Amino acid sequence: MGSCDSGLSERKKLILKAVVEAHIEGGEPVGSKYIVQNNLVSCSSATIRNEMAELEQLGYLEQPHTSAGRVPSELGYRFYVDSLVEQYDNTTRDIIQINQLMKAKISEIDQILDTASKLASTLTNYTGIAIKPKASSVTMSKFELVSIDPFNFAMVMITSNGTVKTKKVKSPIAFSAEDLARLSELLNSEICSLSADMINLPIIMNLEQGMADAAFLVGPAVKAVYEVMNELDGGELRYSGLNRLLEYPEYADTRELGNLLGTLEDQDEILDLVSDPKRDDINVLIGSESPVKVMNNSSLVFKPIKKNGKTVGIIGVLGPRRMDYKKVLKAIDDIGSSISGIIDEERALKQGNTDGGEGNGG
Amino acid sequence: MGSCDSGLSERKKLILKAVVEAHIEGGEPVGSKYIVQNNLVSCSSATIRNEMAELEQLGYLEQPHTSAGRVPSELGYRFYVDSLVEQYDNTTRDIIQINQLMKAKISEIDQILDTASKLASTLTNYTGIAIKPKASSVTMSKFELVSIDPFNFAMVMITSNGTVKTKKVKSPIAFSAEDLARLSELLNSEICSLSADMINLPIIMNLEQGMADAAFLVGPAVKAVYEVMNELDGGELRYSGLNRLLEYPEYADTRELGNLLGTLEDQDEILDLVSDPKRDDINVLIGSESPVKVMNNSSLVFKPIKKNGKTVGIIGVLGPRRMDYKKVLKAIDDIGSSISGIIDEERALKQGNTDGGEGNGG
DNA sequence: ATTTAGCACTTGAACCAAAAGAGTGCTAAA
């Protein structure tokens, strides 16, 4: 294609590509030295410098300041991407098949909690959280594996209660597309409709046997399944309005926020934390009162949602330790009461309960 | 109540409360000078200093360093919160009524896009986005107003297509609970099932007349309704995996991220941006190629989802300008194709199409 | 004609010391 030529010599293209990819990789400006040291182009640094100067003049590279390396300009990225797209258009695409997974129904209680969480966030201007009731003995009903690169793939799982979970899995050894397909087949045939405690050694060994020389994939995969099952077993945490926390200087350091988010993702800790409320009513955990270390500068206000005197969910607000407790307490209390009303109403409507226990798994 | 006493003198309580509230308000350590200047306690700064020193010894306050003001300790917050809760327990709680709103069904396409967005985020380690197809002529089917404080309330709205939207509204003048109730009644009776262009001046004047001396609420409320309708009219944007962006130094400055998020919330801009794709296939907007200023350091890769040759949704990935385009392009392309397959399959199932379109989009 | 080596130059980052500013603790007077 002539348009792809752009009048750039092959070497310039090579250098441009090297700069773009090195910058994508590392995020820092790329110097001429780096390129020769990594054998990305075979000539001296001086030559690279000359070429880079020209590439800059042509608009493909930029210099943050005189004594820094080069960074791709927008045009540079554009050139890189266009050439990628071109090369990509001619490639056979391996299309992900995720039919059923995408169409999984979200349960009603999920929706209620989700809305509650959003409302809590809007009312208080902090992050709203909602915790789904325990759904004991979850099983998997479908697996789909998606390759990311030769060492990573994503597991998309649909569970018996209709939740879709995505998990990234890292393989110790590079795997092939065939390996992944085989693993998918095996998981779907062997693991589906098994609860967590039914996945025992014989089953794992069976899987490993089935995978033959790609048995190394079984361990990480099973671990991911376990994790998801346990997460769901212990309930599920959703949050909304994360961005509101960015307003507060407490979270100006991104690491602080990152840690907190990490903790939220790692739901176990939070779940442990709220699963044993001291008060039946509204609870306030201030800073390190919570056993979760990373929350030392944050507070959590939450309230269990009761149904027949049994906790079926939790809603709350997460924010800086110096949150406006007055506002938050009121909001959570109101929303909590409102939801309880809804749930009770639902119960009245369903009327199908025999022993007063819960009737649905989600 | 003896437990509330804690052996603190009334003045100490007053000072503690002042410090807590000032710190909640401002986020900075509170000095003795500040307290007297704002007339929070009526004595000299020296006295306050003495009291604060004692409060610190008692564990209610802390000093970040010698020459800083005081900050509430966890015990301080705890004391404050406990007294709040106590006072709160005796108050009549105004419970929010949001029955139907909470139970609104999320449409299937929403769920598909949501899952797609999550998957995109997992696969690429950036933020996934999904844009819902335009739903022209949305109407509102229910309003619920929730008071935040005398100057702010939240509007929770359920729309004809089943989406629940929450919006915070600021009133120019303080309003009462009765005002809000009346407004809610009026909105539900007058605005429901009207499309955006049917809300005209007579209707607004009618509302204002109905609100009588609280007519000042009508303007902001109608504006919020308008906004929601326009947002939904133009589609809806969802994102997931925001936290992944925190890993990248590009977003180390929280403001950068905050701006970006603000832009995402302000969906119009992004919607404009993607609603006119240059390619039918995969699109890449690099930095300031997008007309959205705030995205100068970010890139957006997206792909329209087609059905009968018509765009019914968009999925994509948002990340730093130096994103791994190779990975992202592949992921988006694959997911997009997959979704197209699903949608087509659905169409095949529904069979409601009169003008037989082409076979498949994938 | 092109590539390479060498060197002077530029410039942000890191570091340090001094000055400024804020708020306290303490003492002595009211």
Add this chain to the structure above:
DNA sequence: TTTAGCACTCTTTTGGTTCAAGTGCTAAAT
């Protein structure tokens, strides 16, 4: 018991100096 005043402490800001990285250019080598 409260208040005024002042010395003291500790962070923040400022300014200047050094350091290291990477360049551009010139002259030599291929």
